[in-house]
Amino acid sequence: MKLSLGPIQYFWPRDTVYKFYESIQDLPIDIVYLGETVCAKRRELKLEDWVSLAKMLASSGKEVVMSTLTLIEAESELNSVRKICDQQGYMIEANDMAAVQLMSAKGLPFIAGPFINIYNARTLAMLQKLGLKRWVMPVELSGESLREILTDANGLCRDSKIETEVFSYGKLPLAYSARCFTARSRGLPKDNCQFVCLNYPQGQDVQSQDGQGVFTLNGIQTQSGSTCNLLYDIPDIIETGADILRISPQLTGTQAVITAFRGAFNNQPSINTSDESYCNGYWHHKAGMDNDHTHTLGKS
Amino acid sequence: MELVCPAGNYPSLKAAVDNGADAVYIGFRDETNARHFSGLNFNDRKIEEAVAYAHAHQVRVLVAINTYPQPANWSRWQAAIDKAAQLQVDAVIAADISVLEYAANTWPELTLHLSVQGSATNCEALQFYKTHFNIRRAVLPRVLSLAQVRSLMGNTPVELEVFAFGSLCIMAEGRCHLSSYITGESPNMCGVCSPARAVSWLEKNGVLESRLNQVVIDRYQQGENAGYPTLCKGRFKVDGELHHVLEEPTSLNTLDILPELYKIGISAVKIEGRQRSAAYVKQVTQVWRQAMDSYLASSSTYRVRDEWNTSLSSLSEGTQTTLGAYSRPWQ
Numbered sequence: 001m002k003l004s005l006g007p008i009q010y011f012w013p014r015d016t017v018y019k020f021y022e023s024i025q026d027l028p029i030d031i032v033y034l035g036e037t038v039c040a041k042r043r044e045l046k047l048e049d050w051v052s053l054a055k056m057l058a059s060s061g062k063e064v065v066m067s068t069l070t071l072i073e074a075e076s077e078l079n080s081v082r083k084i085c086d087q088q089g090y091m092i093e094a095n096d097m098a099a100v101q102l103m104s105a106k107g108l109p110f111i112a113g114p115f116i117n118i119y120n121a122r123t124l125a126m127l128q129k130l131g132l133k134r135w136v137m138p139v140e141l142s143g144e145s146l147r148e149i150l151t152d153a154n155g156l157c158r159d160s161k162i163e164t165e166v167f168s169y170g171k172l173p174l175a176y177s178a179r180c181f182t183a184r185s186r187g188l189p190k191d192n193c194q195f196v197c198l199n200y201p202q203g204q205d206v207q208s209q210d211g212q213g214v215f216t217l218n219g220i221q222t223q224s225g226s227t228c229n230l231l232y233d234i235p236d237i238i239e240t241g242a243d244i245l246r247i248s249p250q251l252t253g254t255q256a257v258i259t260a261f262r263g264a265f266n267n268q269p270s271i272n273t274s275d276e277s278y279c280n281g282y283w284h285h286k287a288g289m290d291n292d293h294t295h296t297l298g299k300s
Numbered sequence: 301m302e303l304v305c306p307a308g309n310y311p312s313l314k315a316a317v318d319n320g321a322d323a324v325y326i327g328f329r330d331e332t333n334a335r336h337f338s339g340l341n342f343n344d345r346k347i348e349e350a351v352a353y354a355h356a357h358q359v360r361v362l363v364a365i366n367t368y369p370q371p372a373n374w375s376r377w378q379a380a381i382d383k384a385a386q387l388q389v390d391a392v393i394a395a396d397i398s399v400l401e402y403a404a405n406t407w408p409e410l411t412l413h414l415s416v417q418g419s420a421t422n423c424e425a426l427q428f429y430k431t432h433f434n435i436r437r438a439v440l441p442r443v444l445s446l447a448q449v450r451s452l453m454g455n456t457p458v459e460l461e462v463f464a465f466g467s468l469c470i471m472a473e474g475r476c477h478l479s480s481y482i483t484g485e486s487p488n489m490c491g492v493c494s495p496a497r498a499v500s501w502l503e504k505n506g507v508l509e510s511r512l513n514q515v516v517i518d519r520y521q522q523g524e525n526a527g528y529p530t531l532c533k534g535r536f537k538v539d540g541e542l543h544h545v546l547e548e549p550t551s552l553n554t555l556d557i558l559p560e561l562y563k564i565g566i567s568a569v570k571i572e573g574r575q576r577s578a579a580y581v582k583q584v585t586q587v588w589r590q591a592m593d594s595y596l597a598s599s600s601t602y603r604v605r606d607e608w609n610t611s612l613s614s615l616s617e618g619t620q621t622t623l624g625a626y627s628r629p630w631q
Binding site: 070071072073074075077078081096097098099100101102104105115117118119120121122123126127138139140141145148149151152172174175176177178179180181184185189190191204205206207208209210211212214215217222224281282285286287288289290 | 474
């Protein structure tokens with residue numbers, strides 16, 4: 001089982017991004033996804049900066065993947081995806097079918113991110129023929145569905161194994177819109193957003209009228225209100241045949257999460273997940289916001 | 301440009317056909333389509349009658365098989381494709397790659413449209429579906445501005461259909477898990493958003509509260525109009541302020557940009573609302589038929605008539621309408 005660090009979902013200042021990746025260089029993480037996946041207007045780092053970070057992390061022994069934009073609306077945005085897909089020597093995470101098309105047309109391999117809609121093994125097999133090497137399961141699928149998909153895939157997919165990655169820790173990416181909700185919350189139109197999302201490095205909490213955390217706003221992206229945490233579900237995830245657990249970067253605490261997950265591979269979870277603000281409902285075939293306590297790991 | 305109208309049942313289909321639709325879109329009575337609501341859609345016998353009626357009136361029939369099958373019941377989507385092909389419908393609207401692949405391989409004569417749930421917003425994504433499944437048309441997600449739609453028309457490999465009127469999805473369709481996060485059921489997996497079984501209402505001290513799987517979506521004071529608790533239209537708190545954080549209860553109405561849609565070469569305009577009544581379908585179809593006929597009769601003198609907007613507003617969520625993402629300020 002490997003551990004990956006997903007792309008940073010929020011808009012952080014350039015220095016913060018550099019410091020973040022410097023801080024994880026020596027941590028026990030196997031794969032790092034780099035790049036802007038949410039909003040094309042976020043340009044604190046240029047492509048060259050991401051490439052320099054990629055080199056730094058690769059020299060520390062990390063497998064580096066370049067992630068691409070999820071919602072592509074303008075031709076300029078499509079061009080930025082084309083540029084990333086033209087990078088030699090890096091695996092690409094496709095978050096829109098545009099990147100799947102660009103890579104497969106070149107006969108190059110790719111990884112399908114969580115918003116490439118793969119809900120069954122036939123889709124997985126078709127994309128494997130086109131170059132898919134790894135997929136990140138859509139966050140709304142359950143462990144039970146994953147087990148069924150991977151069982152079916154055994155019969156359908158070619159000899160080479162497809163790697164499966166499961167979003168395991170962080171705010172779940174739930175939706176993308178043309179509208180920037182962060183700008184809207186400040187009374188600004190998207191075309192004059194003033195990059196207000198820089199003020200919200202962990203997103204903005206959305207609460208119901210009785211104070212329940214419902215969603216988190218992150219520009220054009222809407223995330224879960226609760227943090228997804230599958231730490232105690234790791235034995236079950238391993239049993240389904242998944243290969244990689246994804247941790248989504250947060251401004252603080254990511255190092256502790258990495259350590260906890262690494263420890264859990266050795267059956268030693270070390271962070272307290274009884275906290276009600278965590279959710280793991282999707283994995284248990286329930287509403288995503290639910291918190292299922294019937295864990296096996298660490299409970300005797 | 302084709303007027304594509306919704307039909308959730310036989311009376312609605314008749315209303316669309318009789319009032320000027322060029323095409324109707326319908327679904328089977330199961331989770332293979334994105335309006336899998338109880339009491340809605342067509343069983344095998346009724347769909348035959350529907351196709352016969354529409355075809356007898358030279359109206360095309362498009363069948364939506366546009367959800368994402370999961371492993372346990374993939375055969376249900378297979379059966380839906382087979383049935384649609386055998387009925388000789390004019391096109392199937394699909395989103396899932398395995399469903400498109402099966403349809404393209406098994407029924408090469410069957411015309412395929414990429415559903416809005418396929419979430420293709422750019423020419424490379426469209427090219428993917430054209431190359432592998434020879435789709436003829438794609439329905440665009442409601443995320444592009446009018447300028448972006450125009451630009452895409454310049455390099456799309458397939459015909460484009462856009463949403464013209466109806467309830468407004470504000471997220472990129474096919475890429476929204478908000479409903480499953482709150483209720484466990486989503487458009488992609490179950491063909492529903494904010495499902496009715498999860499809705500509850502509570503009246504307390506004169507305040508009416510709507511909930512979705514126990515999550516408070518809105519509270520209405522006396523005299524306020526209470527709407528269906530679609531979760532993206534709820535009133536929530538951000539930075540201590542209470543408002544419609546994602547969107548107000550409102551409907552899309554593009555009568556104002558109809559001439560533009562003609563000029564840029566859009567192939568079809570779609571009316572949302574398979575879950576709505578036959579009366580709704582009749583009224584919306586009539587207005588849009590009149591508007592399109594008026595433009596075709598004299599494009600230079602086309603004006604949106606007040607009675608059209610009044611009629612459409614009365615059918616809209618929150619009785620207000622918007623151009624949605626077509627208009628940059630909305631974004």
